[in-house]
Amino acid sequence: MSAPTFEEATAPVPQRRSALRHLLADPLGRFGLTLVLVILLTAIFADAIAPYNPTAIAVPNRLQGPSLAHLFGTDQLGRDVFSRVVLGARIALEVALVAITLALAVGGALGLAAGYGPRWLDGILVLVFDTIRSFPTIMFALALVTLIGPSLETVIVVVVATFAPSYGRIVRTQTQALKHAEFILAERSLGAGAVRILAVHAVPNIVGPLFILASMDVPVVITIEAGLSFLGFGVRPPTPSWGTVLNDGYAFIGNTPWIILAGGLPLVLSTLGFTFLGEALRDAIDPRLRKEI
Amino acid sequence: MAALLEVDGLSVDFAGSQRPIHALRDIRFSMERGRIVGLVGESGSGKSTLSLAVLRLLAPSARIVSGTIRFDGVDILALSDEAMRALRGRRIAMVFQDPMSTLNPVLSVGAQMIDVQFRDADLSRKQKRARAVSLLARVGIPDPERRIDDFPHQFSGGMRQRISIAMALLGQPDLLIADEPTTALDVTLEAQILDLLRDLRRDFAGAILLVSHHLGVVAEFCDEVVVLYAGEMVEQAPVGELFANPRHPYTRALLDCDPGRLPADARSFPTIPGRLPDLGAPRTQCVFAARCPLAIERCRAEPPAMIDVAPGHRASCHLLGG
Amino acid sequence: MSRPVTAPAVISSVAELLEVERLRVRFRAVKPLNAWLGGIRDPMIDAVADVSLDIPEGGAFGLVGESGSGKTTLGRAIMGLVPVESGEVRLAGAAFPKRGGRALKAWRRRIAMTFQDPTGSLSPRLTVRTLITEPFRIHGMTSRDLGAEARRLIALVGLSEDFLDRYAHELSGGQARRVGIARALALDPRLLIADEPTAGLDVSVQGEVLNLLARLRGELGIALLLITHNLAAVRLSAERLGVMYMGRLVETGPTGAVFRGAAHPYTAALLAAIPIADPTRHRKRAIAGEVPSLLHRPPGCEFHTRCPHAQPRCRAEAPLAREIATGHAARCHFPIDAGGSSSTGSP
Numbered sequence: 001m002s003a004p005t006f007e008e009a010t011a012p013v014p015q016r017r018s019a020l021r022h023l024l025a026d027p028l029g030r031f032g033l034t035l036v037l038v039i040l041l042t043a044i045f046a047d048a049i050a051p052y053n054p055t056a057i058a059v060p061n062r063l064q065g066p067s068l069a070h071l072f073g074t075d076q077l078g079r080d081v082f083s084r085v086v087l088g089a090r091i092a093l094e095v096a097l098v099a100i101t102l103a104l105a106v107g108g109a110l111g112l113a114a115g116y117g118p119r120w121l122d123g124i125l126v127l128v129f130d131t132i133r134s135f136p137t138i139m140f141a142l143a144l145v146t147l148i149g150p151s152l153e154t155v156i157v158v159v160v161a162t163f164a165p166s167y168g169r170i171v172r173t174q175t176q177a178l179k180h181a182e183f184i185l186a187e188r189s190l191g192a193g194a195v196r197i198l199a200v201h202a203v204p205n206i207v208g209p210l211f212i213l214a215s216m217d218v219p220v221v222i223t224i225e226a227g228l229s230f231l232g233f234g235v236r237p238p239t240p241s242w243g244t245v246l247n248d249g250y251a252f253i254g255n256t257p258w259i260i261l262a263g264g265l266p267l268v269l270s271t272l273g274f275t276f277l278g279e280a281l282r283d284a285i286d287p288r289l290r291k292e293i
Numbered sequence: 294m295a296a297l298l299e300v301d302g303l304s305v306d307f308a309g310s311q312r313p314i315h316a317l318r319d320i321r322f323s324m325e326r327g328r329i330v331g332l333v334g335e336s337g338s339g340k341s342t343l344s345l346a347v348l349r350l351l352a353p354s355a356r357i358v359s360g361t362i363r364f365d366g367v368d369i370l371a372l373s374d375e376a377m378r379a380l381r382g383r384r385i386a387m388v389f390q391d392p393m394s395t396l397n398p399v400l401s402v403g404a405q406m407i408d409v410q411f412r413d414a415d416l417s418r419k420q421k422r423a424r425a426v427s428l429l430a431r432v433g434i435p436d437p438e439r440r441i442d443d444f445p446h447q448f449s450g451g452m453r454q455r456i457s458i459a460m461a462l463l464g465q466p467d468l469l470i471a472d473e474p475t476t477a478l479d480v481t482l483e484a485q486i487l488d489l490l491r492d493l494r495r496d497f498a499g500a501i502l503l504v505s506h507h508l509g510v511v512a513e514f515c516d517e518v519v520v521l522y523a524g525e526m527v528e529q530a531p532v533g534e535l536f537a538n539p540r541h542p543y544t545r546a547l548l549d550c551d552p553g554r555l556p557a558d559a560r561s562f563p564t565i566p567g568r569l570p571d572l573g574a575p576r577t578q579c580v581f582a583a584r585c586p587l588a589i590e591r592c593r594a595e596p597p598a599m600i601d602v603a604p605g606h607r608a609s610c611h612l613l614g615g
Numbered sequence: 616m617s618r619p620v621t622a623p624a625v626i627s628s629v630a631e632l633l634e635v636e637r638l639r640v641r642f643r644a645v646k647p648l649n650a651w652l653g654g655i656r657d658p659m660i661d662a663v664a665d666v667s668l669d670i671p672e673g674g675a676f677g678l679v680g681e682s683g684s685g686k687t688t689l690g691r692a693i694m695g696l697v698p699v700e701s702g703e704v705r706l707a708g709a710a711f712p713k714r715g716g717r718a719l720k721a722w723r724r725r726i727a728m729t730f731q732d733p734t735g736s737l738s739p740r741l742t743v744r745t746l747i748t749e750p751f752r753i754h755g756m757t758s759r760d761l762g763a764e765a766r767r768l769i770a771l772v773g774l775s776e777d778f779l780d781r782y783a784h785e786l787s788g789g790q791a792r793r794v795g796i797a798r799a800l801a802l803d804p805r806l807l808i809a810d811e812p813t814a815g816l817d818v819s820v821q822g823e824v825l826n827l828l829a830r831l832r833g834e835l836g837i838a839l840l841l842i843t844h845n846l847a848a849v850r851l852s853a854e855r856l857g858v859m860y861m862g863r864l865v866e867t868g869p870t871g872a873v874f875r876g877a878a879h880p881y882t883a884a885l886l887a888a889i890p891i892a893d894p895t896r897h898r899k900r901a902i903a904g905e906v907p908s909l910l911h912r913p914p915g916c917e918f919h920t921r922c923p924h925a926q927p928r929c930r931a932e933a934p935l936a937r938e939i940a941t942g943h944a945a946r947c948h949f950p951i952d953a954g955g956s957s958s959t960g961s962p
Contacts (some may be wrong), residue, residue: 181735182730182731182732182735182736183735183736183737183738183739183783185691185696185730185736186728186730186736186737186738186795186798187738187749187753188696189694189696189723189727189728190723190727190749190750190753190798191719191720191723191724191750191753191754192749192753193720196753200738201738204740205739205740335817335818335819336817449905451905452905479681479682479844480681480844480846480885480888480889481681481884481885481888481901481902482681482905483888483890484887484888484890484898484901484902485901485902485903487890487901488900488901506817506818507818507890508818508892509889509890509891509892510890512890512891512892512893512894513890513891513894513897513898532894533894533895536892536893536894536895546819547818547819548892550818550819550821550822551818551892552818552821552845552847552848552850552889553847553889553890553891553892553893554892554893555847555850555851559851560851561822561825561826561829561851562821562822562825562826562848562851563822564819564820564821564822564823564826565819565820
């Protein structure tokens with residue numbers, strides 16, 4: 001390898017440096033990563049971690065405060081709140097991951113079509129996106145519940161409908177910008193068709209920032225699920241979700257504040273964790289934000 | 294009388310990914326009042342670094358390792374930020390390659406040209422506007438009375454460059470630094486701007502430092518030429534002397550590559566084979582040795598010194614006795 | 616030592632390789648609402664207006680013009696990257712496939728293009744090896760030994776094999792250009808369109824790219840359409856050249872003849888504007904004015920607003936291309952004669 005020229009020497013550091021290392025160097029990133037890992041592990045090993053069956057009713061023990069036997073106390077039916085919260089983590093993450101993945105797939109595909117395809121298609125799709133986005137989430141949820149009843153699936157559909165248009169818009173904008181990029185023109189000149197261009201050249205350049213944005217939406221989705229379940233549109237009892245725990249805690253706040261705290265704490269922690277992690281990831285991957293030249 | 298600008302032993306480093314890049318090494322030259330000096334070099338020569346150093350507008354990652362820059366006897370590098378700001382725009386003005394770097398897109402041209410005169414407290418706003426209009430006319434903007442209220446984006450690239458020049462001249466600077474003022478323009482516009490600068494020279498008493506990668510531009514316009522290569526000065530001479538008797542092998546090779554000088558029977562384009570040396574490495578040999586067709590053992594063993602080869606003509610090459 | 620440029624032996628085919636006939640490319644420059652508000656009657660501009668040119672098998676044509684002349688658009692139209700309003704492009708007699716699909720794909724095997732922004736034209740997340748073998752994958756030729764092809768192509772453009780593992784942003788401008796050329800040559804095209812191959816390069820290395828193109832012409836017998844604003848580059852790279860102004864070809868002819876005696880005043884102005892690296896010679900004064908907006912084309916000869924020899928007839932009547940000498944034509948009522956003076960009689 002020959003000596004670098006002036007431009008090469010002062011150019012940004014190539015992305016081969018481990019993004020993980022940068023992430024770990026950032027204290028907030030470390031904090032976020034730790035929180036997220038805790039929540040992830042809790043969700044995965046929920047059955048092993050939860051000391052009691054979260055749906056086991058034991059009315060004589062109802063509304064007890066925290067103790068060694070019940071870390072977060074018991075709720076109005078004597079169920080161990082800690083176990084409910086632990087299982088709730090699994091539900092929260094399941095919903096979040098499934099819903100966001102679906103939203104990315106649907107929104108992304110439509111966004112690619114809108115950005116790269118003919119003008120009329122773009123016009124129609126943007127209209128669709130904006131129309132769906134203009135519905136308040138709660139109203140949409142209400143309508144959906146009336147149609148298909150409350151359930152986890154309802155929550156997922158609501159989330160997909162809420163986020164797919166935003167993802168669609170973002171993918172559309174990125175694709176539009178790329179459409180006129182010189183390297184896309186070069187690929188067209190070589191004979192590449194639209195599918196190849198989108199799959200090989202457009203998507204890999206869009207996916208990175210999109211992924212980070214989506215990861216920062218995880219806490220939002222968890223909160224939406226909790227909110228919908230709180231309102232009774234989502235998970236049906238006795239399935240434990242952070243939202244239903246909050247609902248119970250709200251109803252019995254006069255008796256004990258611990259249930260509400262138990263339901264709210266994981267929401268706060270997950271929001272903090274994913275947000276910090278997402279921002280640190282973004283900084284780690286984007287070379288322009290690196291402090292060194 | 295002391296020279297207007299004296300650069301002595303200036304070395305500038307940039308922070309690199311692994312070790313510092315030596316963008317400029319031991320630059321030594323001076324400019325007299327009213328002279329036009331051309332600073333010629335290709336990419337990596339450090340010419341823009343030098344002009345930015347004089348204005349103290351280098352990026353934060355740049356470090357002035359050693360040397361002094363004296364403007365009218367005053368050590369610029371020792372000045373406070375405030376004192377430096379007083380110099381900029383007033384006594385030292387700059388025109389950049391991209392006129393949009395000089396012009397604020399959200400203010401009208403008139404507003405900017407009046408604003409530039411903010412230090413002239415004794416002039417009324419009307420008078421400042423009148424000065425601006427007359428300068429716009431002088432640089433060839435048609436219908437200046439009306440167009441002074443337009444915004445930069447409403448002018449073409451060539452006109453924006455003329456406006457930048459007008460703004461630079463408003464402060465009646467002692468030194469005008471033009472960093473590749475025509476590089477971004479088409480050749481016919483470039484010719485117009487060069488004609489303009491030549492015209493303005495009659496009325497403008499200040500010195501001009503013209504930075505360019507193109508020898509032709511420098512030949513048209515300058516009294517004296519300084520040639521830079523990979524951060525070092527390799528030759529300095531009055532313009533006629535440089536083009537008639539280039540002494541440094543790089544200068545000669547560069548002249549040969551100029552497309553305007555292609556001999557009629559040329560069969561292919563001359564080039565200088567090879568690449569720039571490692572700008573991060575310490576200086577142990579002649580900076581041009583790796584690419585020089587005349588290099589001898591000594592060239593790779595020690596760097597040459599700058600010596601006088603004729604009155605006003607210096608070059609650093611072992612073959613000249615350096 | 617400089618290597619001589621050898622033109623390949625002319626292949627016996629009499630017909631031209633590339634024939635462009637009266638090509639017109641229109642764009643909408645202003646949105647309809649803004650046009651109506653701004654009182655602009657016709658929001659369409661002719662980026663390329665009525666251009667005809669031919670390139671023989673293995674020949675080279677230099678297309679010269681300043682920004683906005685339409686030269687890049689013409690190159691892209693030949694590739695089929697921008698829609699054509701009227702006119703025809705023929706390659707070895709076959710017309711440009713209007714309906715796209717497989718025929719268009721085949722068209723793009725026979726003509727290849729390199730782009731002005733060398734690093735920008737390379738997909739950022741792919742290695743050089745993947746980039747230069749893209750054409751094989753696109754055309755379903757994956758049975759070939761792509762590794763060997765990559766090595767062949769990178770050597771063809773004078774770069775070492777280490778470059779195969781690099782990414783676009785790890786290449787200098789000159790290296791990226793060579794990679795672009797390697798990629799363009801992958802499927803053995805008959806015509807290479809090089810859009811501003813020397814833009815952004817230092818003078819001392821511009822020759823490298825131009826000499827490389829010349830060598831490739833000699834070795835591969837490939838034809839070249841060289842699009843550039845750098846007149847000097849054309850002098851040794853192309854036997855014929857054409858000068859474009861506001862989308863029209865104002866002069867075409869053998870390179871040597873045009874350089875020795877430009878017939879059209881605009882060509883003369885371009886030649887005169889090149890700065891001379893000789894302080895004892897003074898360049899003639901530049902022509903005044905700027906290129907008029909394509910939305911408001913001047914009547915008659917479009918150059919009359921800036922032409923030092925303009926006559927009343929030039930404002931009234933658009934000139935047709937008139938032949939000055941064999942193969943040398945100019946669109947001018949009063950072309951400059953062999954002695955260098957305007958045929959209007961004015962100095």
